[in-house]
Amino acid sequence: MRHAVRPMIHFMPRSREAACRPALCLAFCMFILIAPTGPAKAQTPADTAGTAGQAAPAISAASPVPQPALSVSLTREVLVAALGFLEPRTLEAHSARDFCLWGLDGLTAIDPTLSVTETRPEVSGPAPSPGGAMAAEKTSGDASAQGPTILNVLQGQTVVFSRIMPASDSNGAWADLVTAAMQAAWQHSATLREAGSDALLQGFFDELFNHLDPYSRYLGPSPASSDRTRRTGNTGTVGLSLGQSGRMIMITAVNANGPAWEAGVDTGERLVSVNGRSTRGQDVTTVQGWLEGDEHTSVTLGIAAKGHRTTTLRLERTQVPPETVFASTDGPFTVLRVTSFSTQTAEEISQYIDQVVDEPTPDTPAPSASKNKTAGIILDLRGDRGGVLQQAVTTAALLLDHGVAVTTHGRNPLANHIWAVQGGDMTNGTPVVILVDGRTASAAEILASALADHRRAVVIGSETLGKGLVQVIGQMPNGGELFVTWSRNQAPLGWPIQGLGVMPQVCTSLGAESLQAQLSALKQGNTLQGEAVQMARAARYPVPVTKILDIRKHCPAAIGSDADMDAARVLLSSPAAYRAALESVPDENSAPIH
Incomplete structure (x- = not known):
């Protein structure tokens, strides 16, 4: 996949050089999880x-009205x-x-x-x-x-x-x-x-x-x-959001998945013209409509930065999926909040990772590259209801050297897949923490379980929703769509996500006192959550409801809070605690046979 570098507003300086990454080996089918x-x-x-093709109206025997x-x-x-x-x-x-x-x-x-x-x-x-x-x-x-x-x-x-x-x-x-x-x-x-x-x-x-x-x-x-627009974007746009300043039209946001971003358009610049038509005095809705059109058609923009002359750009309209990844920094840590998994989520994440984890190149000595390396990455999946399955798998591939991300099992032979990844960890082993809560579901649960089961990330928060079923979409002749569940998800260590959800290695829903005890134990190389994690990983399909409830009560599902981020900072600041939390998940060689 392409790893284009993207700037982060209030995050990192702009850089647009592409970073070369090994290709990810994935079998792609079109499945969705929400x-x-x-x-x-x-x-x-x-x-x-x-x-x-409507039929002629029938006339009721009881009424002469058509x-x-x-x-x-x-x-x-x-x-x-x-x-x-x-x-x-x-x-x-x-x-x-x-x-x-x-x-x-x-x-x-x-x-x-x-x-x-x-x-x-x-x-x-x-x-x-x-x-x-x-x-x-x-x-x-x-x-x-x-x-x-x-x-x-x-x-x-x-x-x-x-x-x-x-x-x-x-x-x-x-x-x-x-x-x-x-x-x-x-x-x-x-x-x-x-x-x-x-x-x-x-x-x-x-x-x-x-x-x-x-x-x-x-x-x-x-x-x-x-719903199609939400997954894949509108047909024919350039990825600009507009606002008004007096009689001028200003660019208020640039979607990183669109052609305007690739062309270097920035927020705060003025949109002077569209296809030669002046935007001065026009309302935002009208100008936004000028930007839209059939996919693969061209549109010419006049762009002016403050104090600079107008620059003319010719862009090709494309489908532009909505942005789903939002970056910020928290001290030495990079925070990537993922709101859902659309068709470009993994690409967005890869762009941010490229920017914060500089690798040595022939022109950049290793010491210089390591200066900018982030102290840790926090993936915030709280409230993420999921989305496209293969985007979760591809995101896992950005952080794993190799391994199985998830397996799917269904009655139809085409529903049975082993989603294996290889290509190399883009972060070179940078510590990763994943924040989850009771609303984290589906594709987000696949990513969390894949990284946790491979001891690549520590999951912090509460039990997740437990949506471990995959839907395949069928388009109907009237333009409607059927979402049909056709397979179940199984995490890398063999446990079913459906019903169980993901058991965090650090539980924040048991109260402040419990959380403090967990973090203190982890700093000493011990884990208080280990038994619950081991119990959850040992479960095998079909899991009785009584057993599911017994497992989930060890870290009840809850809405995320500031305690999640506080725990992430503590863990990423203590190598011993981070290592102990990773190791609370069974090693794949000691896990029960699938």
Whole structure:
């Protein structure tokens, strides 16, 4: 990966020379953990949003007023794509029948007067009573021996739809059935029509995913678009944020992931013109819009620093992910606060590391390089809810010489990976402390566990959230997205992150007295948290809930506090304490077999 040097405002002087680093050997697939990148395509790829191809409005028998249109063809396309995407990927095997019957409960969730039932002619008596989906007469045994099963949609006591169910694994036939059932319900329910077609699909998937896990979900076209922007950035921009000073437009921030940064644009400079149009007297929103356009198109900027003439820059618009890493110094220590893991997080971290850890080069003798070496790095992952899995792995690779960062295990063979890294520690062994709290989750937990299990960093704080499931993303024909859990994470020493979370080597959630006792013991080469750390690392999937609770009580999850940073300073200032905390994690050779 590229390690471009980036300046840090109020942090270090600017330097734009690139540092050459060994390539990282990683197998890249597109997975997200939240939360949670590059979407995995469903069987029917989706590059357009909206409800194109809508059916003509149906007329209710009870009212002459035209109904809002339900896009029957698009609804079916989404269902076919979703069923094809779900079936091979969910952690447990389920059929199209399961998914569709679960999802149809979404009708009842939107309009409680609607209900979905199953009947079989041979055993059914009077018309089925309303109830939740699958609430009516269900019989066990072989369905074929007892005749076909009929799906009914009722409004109150009135059957508004009835059709024989197809074979359990027939995706197309089930998509047809659900689409027809939705259409019938739509025609009879003003509540559904008021909610709209997007809500109809949202309700279907919400009820479907209620039967799976807490993290699988569906995002409709609009929120899916916003989420893609959060992960990968807007299409066509240069990475500038603007403000106003009188009649002038000022540059208030420069995104380090964008072309403006690479061109040397700085905060505090004046944006004089965009494509020859003067910005003087214009409002910020208008000028911001001038900067945006189609990806790979060019835009010409007139930039003026105070006391200097205007410089003309021609930049190419690109996707610019949001910044997720923010640097500062705390005495001799470098603090990198990571808010999430987007598609450029590891690159941002590498840029900062390049800047604070100078390596000897043919032109720079070792003594000179070592003068600027930081006394320690503090990675602040408190409140970091995660993001892109491989960004966590790549970040671990920046600090590890080699080793396994995480393994993933699922039903689909493509979900099974050993995420191994090699390439060399960019920091040359600089001490690293990681701050976590009860909100630290997912990709952030992967990074913390990888560095702690390899005795490369000391984790300080409280038990983390314990989100150890990986989602793969499927784009739907309507522009929506499915986030489907398809694998579980296992830390390098073999313990599952899901439920357990990461047990810190230094616990700050037990109170000031306990923290002081822990730090005093560590300075003497002892650890008071060692038993809890060893217990957590010895756990193996599946871990009973009672055992999870018993382990987590040794360092209860809490919101981060100033005590975390105070403990980090103490630890990084005492080599003996730092070493003792590292060694409280079992050596990989003595850990239980995975």
